[in-house]
Amino acid sequence: MTEPGAAIAAPPDPGRSPVAASDPTDALDRELVRRLADGDRDAFRELFRRYAPTALAVARRVIRHARLAEEAVQEGFLALWGDPRRYDPARGSVRAWLMSAVHHRAVDLVRREEAQRRRATEAPPDPAPTDPGTTVVEEAGLREERAAVRAALEDLPPEQRRVIELMYYGGRSQSQIAGDLGLPLGTVKSRTLLGMRRLRAALGGMER
Amino acid sequence: MTLDHERIEELLAAESLGGLDGSGVEELRGLRMAHGADCSECLRIEGDYREVAGRLAFAVAPEPVAPELEERVLRETEHLRQGPGSPFVRVGRTMDLLLRLGGRGVAVAAAALVLLGGLGGYLLTGPGGPGDLRVARFEGSAPGSLALVYEPGADEAVVLGAGLEELPAGSVYQLWLVDEDGPAPAGTFEDEGGGLVVVRLEADPSEAGTMAVTVEEAPGVAQPTSDPVFVVDVA
Numbered sequence: 001m002t003e004p005g006a007a008i009a010a011p012p013d014p015g016r017s018p019v020a021a022s023d024p025t026d027a028l029d030r031e032l033v034r035r036l037a038d039g040d041r042d043a044f045r046e047l048f049r050r051y052a053p054t055a056l057a058v059a060r061r062v063i064r065h066a067r068l069a070e071e072a073v074q075e076g077f078l079a080l081w082g083d084p085r086r087y088d089p090a091r092g093s094v095r096a097w098l099m100s101a102v103h104h105r106a107v108d109l110v111r112r113e114e115a116q117r118r119r120a121t122e123a124p125p126d127p128a129p130t131d132p133g134t135t136v137v138e139e140a141g142l143r144e145e146r147a148a149v150r151a152a153l154e155d156l157p158p159e160q161r162r163v164i165e166l167m168y169y170g171g172r173s174q175s176q177i178a179g180d181l182g183l184p185l186g187t188v189k190s191r192t193l194l195g196m197r198r199l200r201a202a203l204g205g206m207e208r
Numbered sequence: 209m210t211l212d213h214e215r216i217e218e219l220l221a222a223e224s225l226g227g228l229d230g231s232g233v234e235e236l237r238g239l240r241m242a243h244g245a246d247c248s249e250c251l252r253i254e255g256d257y258r259e260v261a262g263r264l265a266f267a268v269a270p271e272p273v274a275p276e277l278e279e280r281v282l283r284e285t286e287h288l289r290q291g292p293g294s295p296f297v298r299v300g301r302t303m304d305l306l307l308r309l310g311g312r313g314v315a316v317a318a319a320a321l322v323l324l325g326g327l328g329g330y331l332l333t334g335p336g337g338p339g340d341l342r343v344a345r346f347e348g349s350a351p352g353s354l355a356l357v358y359e360p361g362a363d364e365a366v367v368l369g370a371g372l373e374e375l376p377a378g379s380v381y382q383l384w385l386v387d388e389d390g391p392a393p394a395g396t397f398e399d400e401g402g403g404l405v406v407v408r409l410e411a412d413p414s415e416a417g418t419m420a421v422t423v424e425e426a427p428g429v430a431q432p433t434s435d436p437v438f439v440v441d442v443a
Contacts, residue, residue, distance in 0.1 A: 041286075071378065073281075091258070168226065193222075
């Protein structure tokens, strides 16, 4: 691999979990998920209120379509409600699991929409509505999480950050990004891997 | 790190970000099957990258959630049956199933694939067939073929579809287990364009007696709102 950053983006220690320190937010989340298994709707509501604003923001970034973004959020959260055992505590945090569930649905939806538009040559979907007059109040733990993730992204070499942002927030595939940026596919792949290794090392801060 | 791990890690990093297209997904699953689906190193890498990707969501400023959305989602929880068989237990395509079920999955999928090609009866009764597995073909009023592969008494079955009509965005096919008490939701699925669709059920369909498929509004409903487009009697 010849990408910038390769020499200093060392893989994490294989024996070390990428998430290391204690995480009181996740401890509470796990308790809420445990209660879901007992059919506790109050626990579900608490999880929804805590994470749906972030999930919705990401889904709207990916899909750029308000109704479909809400659909992705609904599906992601109801997947957890439907079978809470799908979340495996040994493999990461509740919030990451939930966000991945919603993000994957958003990507699925946007790819289907793209395919349908190509066939039907329909107008593009409506842009995400914005409401700058409204803010979401969050607890301190989540504000710290946002700061940590943003810092980790900002620390990436720009070319790696660009690829990862297009992929995650733009819902673009590696092949599409290669076309968009006029890069060889192999370059996009190596930038993805190097960027993710860096993020994995930088975000090591939560207990499994 | 072996060459396998290097390549699998590269694919897992992209997969966690949603960056693989269909061929990349198939390549990843093929590599992992060949390498060993239970490889602890691969599972660790997969978990690490999914954790990182999930947390990337928090770089985005949260947006207010409309009270109507919260009400709608909470209302759904009042109607949804929890546990295996939830309408939200969905599995994508063939390789998902093969990876999850291992060697047994290969036999299941092979049997159903052959059935869809019109030779299932021979395979199931001939030498080397998949033993106690049974295959039942859905009767349908919609385009495409649908088959149920199950083993009476086993809490696991598979529905495979081919050539199904792609539904408009916002609609899904929904499976129902129908017994004397009426229909119970058994999962939803989509056909994203001409491929083989695989849906894994965590239930024994032979206990119900009948399975049906309706087209419903995503992400699924608690009770069918339309007539079935496919039906099969399960012995």
